[in-house]
Amino acid sequence: MNEALVGLDALGEQYATVPERLAITLLALAIVSLMAWSVARLRSETGEGLRSAVLDLAGSIALVGSAVGATAVVIGVWGQGTTVAFALARANVGVDTLGTVLLTIGLLVGTFVFVRFLKGVIGELLGGHDAVSEHQIEVTYRITQVGTYLLALLVVLGIWNVDLSGLLIGAGVLGAVLGLAAQQTLASIFAGFVLMFSRPFEIGDWVQIGDNEGIVSDITIVSTRIQTADGEYAILPNDEVGSRTIINHSRKGRLRLQVSVGVDYDTDLDRAEAVIREAISDIDRLMRVPTPQVVVTGFGDSAIEFDVRFWIDKPSARRRWRAKQAVIKSITEAFRREGITIPYPQRELSDREGAFEGLGEPPEAPDATPQADGGEE
Structure with a gap:
């Protein structure tokens, strides 16, 4: 050389x-x-x-x-x-x-x-x-x-003939110390790998994880970020995501929404259902397939309640509230046009016969009129 x-x-x-x-x-x-x-x-x-x-x-x-x-x-x-x-x-x-x-x-x-x-x-x-x-x-x-x-x-x-025995021992001790000090982070990392390969949801899906509901905007090794309907971001550790029930509302690229409405007890229910169906049939924001559903759900305190169920495609926070707004406005205008009443909460007070018997007459209030000289009687 x-x-x-x-x-x-x-x-x-x-x-x-x-x-x-x-x-x-x-x-x-x-x-x-x-x-x-x-x-x-x-x-x-x-x-x-x-x-x-x-x-x-x-x-x-x-x-x-x-x-x-x-x-x-x-x-x-x-x-x-x-x-x-x-x-x-x-x-x-x-x-x-x-x-x-x-x-x-x-x-x-x-x-x-x-x-x-x-x-x-x-x-x-x-x-x-x-x-x-x-x-x-x-x-x-x-x-x-x-x-x-x-x-x-x-x-x-x-x-280069470097002795690896000491290096491996030191790495083992360091790994044990880091494992004890970062249990939460390591659990989130392992849960992140599980979520990435099991794929319960993807970016853009509308999901509900525990009490948090919104669109998945980002998935990392450590956390999952969700944009709520209010436009806020919720960052969830992956270990919490993996341990909770996950509901994917948009697995097939659509989201089902629901609006509740009540009608007066004297209303013809078949006619009210027909009016609701006609009111939402011309809204472009709603999907035609699956078809919207109108279901009588029960007796309320002041009204008979309907659930109006419909679907939107490409779900997002903006499309969600706009679709709900269009449905509520359309049903309100149709009810007003057809004379169907959406009742306010009402309470009726009545006296059962004999409810006040035996109580006697209430005592008379004392005369507290002052005397002419300014003294008290």
Whole structure:
């Protein structure tokens, strides 16, 4: 290796002037820069997949080769081959050490390229299945990426003869301490992975989780964010989400809503039902299939109650309250037009016969009229 470095000084003898050396140095840097730009553009144009991974591998090898060649040319042109060889000898860096360094660099570069290759493989294997979402593919790739990098790091440490026994023991103790200190966070993380793969809901679904109801706006490893009907955001830890009952109202891309209305006890119920159906039949915000339903639900304190059930598609907070508003306005106008009364709460007070017998006459109030002289009687 030293002989090769010393041999590079022949370039310095061939190009002895400073302008020539500067020109060759700039040319070498330009070649490396052009190679890096070409590899970056190739990656952006090929996208993802097996073909892009192969091209990425070839481009990375070419980039590393051009960088090594440019470095050697610059050292030789400036006549520093002997100096570099002497410095390596003083540092006790021989062929074995240089080979280990090159092997480490090659392993790291290969790991990076292999991870990109795995991304293409995972995308092609899982991308064609309807049961697997893009988010789940991304999670799978991230887990594989972290595992591959950790394995490469362990291999590099083994190449440099680093004792891993103490490191593993320390990592085990640190893991136990972190596990005790972050039980809630770890539980949320594990629950997040379960939710991502079990898929009880997806982003955009209208769900009810415990007392929280709204549209799922984001799902992370730790928490799930829901936008309520009031426009507020509720952030729920994933361990709480996994331990509660989940009701998905929009699993099929629609949401069922309900409006209650009461009519007077003297009203013809069949006629009231027909008026309600006709009132909501022309509202564009409601789905035609499934058809809206009008059901008599029971006897109220002051009215006979109906439940008006209808569906909307692409549920959101705005579409929900607008649909309810349109239904309530339409039914109110139809009832007013047809003379159907929506009664107010009423109470009737009556005296049962004999309820006050035996109580006697109430006592007369004392005469508190003051005397003429201002005294009291």
